[in-house]
Amino acid sequence: MARYGMLLNTRRCIGCFACRLACQMANEVPSDTSFIRYTGLESGTYPEVKAEQVMTQCQHCEDAPCVHVCPTGASHINADGVVLIDTTRCIGCRYCVVACPYDARVIDKDAGVAEKCSFCVFTDDGSVPQPNCERTCVTRARIFGDLDDPESDISKAIVKFNAKPLAGELTKSKFFYVR
């Protein structure tokens, strides 16, 4: 058993969309559907300006609104803390899409079911997932790992960079950002 999470270091992220393509290809979703969203932020006045790239996706919350509102139990949290959707139980009601404060869910237009980032857990058999977004990240801005293991790269990086979830304690997210 593990408690998987991810860290995204926006000081390294260049907003290049490599993660979006890697996610789409691994998950075999249409190219106009993405589990990863991009926000480009600009602040200041010329020439004292600052830009920041923020990629967001399912935050794998421990207090997950999508799981709370799901009427069929399709949205659930597995033994390793990964929020998953059992599409055989999903009725496409979109409660979860509305409930997610991170706008991380999309509806599969063909199957009519909700989809999102699963940390690339394709078969929920307890094997260690290898998220394709992390694997392809060109600047190594992403770190995936076990938050319960103090020696994991992600645990050490959270301490080193004082990384925080996007919305504080709001949903007990397991996705940490360095900004």
Next chain:
Amino acid sequence: MAGGVLSKQDWLLSATTAEAADVSSDETEALVPTTCNSCSNKCGLIINTKGGRLWRVLGNADHPYNYGTVCARGQGFAQVAYSPDRLTSPMKRNDDGSFTAISWDQAYQEIGDKLKTVLSTYGPGAVAMINDPRPSGSWYSSRFIASMGSANYYTHNVACDGSRSAGFIATFGAASYTADINNAKMVVFIGRSYADGLRPTSARWLADASARGAQIVYVDPRNSITAQFATQWLPINAGTDLALLLAVANILITEDLYDHNYVENYTLGFDDWVPTLTQYTADWAAGITGIDADTITQLARDLGAAGHAGVIEQGWHAACGCQYQNSFETGRCIAAINALLGNFNQEGGALFYPAPSFGALDPDKFIKTPAASGPKAGLAEYPLQNLAQGIANVVPKMAKDGTMKACFFYNSNAAKGYSNPVSWADGLRAMDLSVDIDIMMSETAMQCDYVLPECSALERAEVSTIVADMSPQPIIDIRFQALDVLLPDTKPGAEIFTSIAQAAGLGDYFTFTSDELIKAQLATLNIDYNTLQTKGVLPVGNLWSGLGTYPTLNTPSGMFEFASQKIANNTDLTFHTPLIRWIPPMVTPGDGQFRLIAGKQSVHSHTMTTVVEALMDISREYNLERIWIPASRAADLGIADGDLVEVSNDLYTKQVEAHVTERLNPGCVWIPSHYGGTSPYNTQGYLFGCPQMDFVKFQFEDEVGCPMSHETLVSVKKVNA
């Protein structure tokens, strides 16, 4: 397909049918090492298929350009194999501009006959070959043109790094070096954006350098994403980098911050150069660049303090690849500052990694091509050019003059991306024969007499490449075929070149298969084919041990030349002088005008990736086509973010949405250079966004030949204001 004319609908249908036939329930996975074709880097990939169909594009962990990662366009461009916009059969252009599908036999026969006629009537000097170098593409295209006895081999680089590389050659005798970003105390970027013209390892090095606290100065009119790694952004007036660099050189010398040992023992012309530099004060440069004098002085002092571990990054297209009247000179001055710092082959400086090369092939099998009948066309007018790359834009110019009669293109959209598209189209239509080998109907293909469909990169094997510029250990990589050929009437470029050569009576130079060539080349380096097939990347040659040893320079004097002997010895040259001097940009924005500058975005490479739906979906979703307009000027013009604006000059007018930003020097507007496609056969990119080159005059940098693409002025107004 009534009448043999292939409509777009037919095309779509035929491709969709081919795709449908490929779908199966087989989920068997395979991993095939190969190289990427989405940009000039050609990173190492591992193609992960399921049931023979592309699933994931993984990075080869051993390739120094990407070390296991892959950018968006690499993953996206792999998908082009399945694009419904691909060419499906050879095409012949009709007088009205439409195309008729023809057989390969007919294409080879007609092209061969016409080429023979051009060669016998006008001679080899009237034929040209243009390509954007790819492993087999550059090998075959250079041999193909050489087999005719023509020196007219040209590459895409004229519209990329041509001026800078020529400037480097004139000072230190090589086209580039590698800034040792991993060890530098201070790096100065002159307009190059690692985050946009993306090579994964370079971007990672920069993120690492930033994280460890290196001083990184980013000089660019635009605050690109790369600027977020910089300790300081210098929003220079576009086209004035040379003034900044001359002032830095002057301060390094007058404040005695330069490396005496290197300058006194390994350089030529320093004593003559010094008195000419005194006019280039920080105050002088401030008036031109818009960067205040104190900042310029501090920049020079910081570089001087960093010494060997301070470096001006080598650039590429960046700010002086081909954009200005002074781009060659700016390249020379970048080199000169590194020489003053004495940083050549020093830790944290400018590294010159040597590259091993393949040995000679069996001369009985790979017959030596004839000596060229004359020098490369364009050399006389542009003697300072990087001759290996050539000036491709002389081809349409000579065609219009009636002195260039045939041209072949490979993997090149020259007519859209190298200079003004109207002039290119006029030139192509004036020739007796024009042939394009590509996977899609580009704007260049649309103007050619014959368009020959290549299979996409994942569907073909190619010769090996040696990569030596990113690590002390050179490597050899190779492109293996990762997918079955999806469209039965497409062929690998190697086979196409061979067949054209045979049809034109040049078959004696192509008596081998691509596979035989690959194996023969590898044998010259004792590389085992099967091992390479397993790994995709292998070390080759010796580990570099040149750190701390000044490189041998291939200049006329063997020294670093502050005073160019090549220029001094050529009395025809009147614009460039042996000593590096200030040359202003050619045009200056007047009231209400902007300089039009352009650059890459990470999700695209040139125009060729605009055919990929997955990449264009990103462009569309995030409005990446918008023209960047400086906020202060936008306010004056009543333009708000997202407004539709009209960009115009006397050559072209186009409407596009505005991205109003504080991240741009008020003297210019910036557009991504990928969009504004005018080929209706590219259903993804057609008329999306705003092109660059259509606004650019058909012009040549004096004595160098590059297109001066940023010597372009435009006006911008709100539509329906």
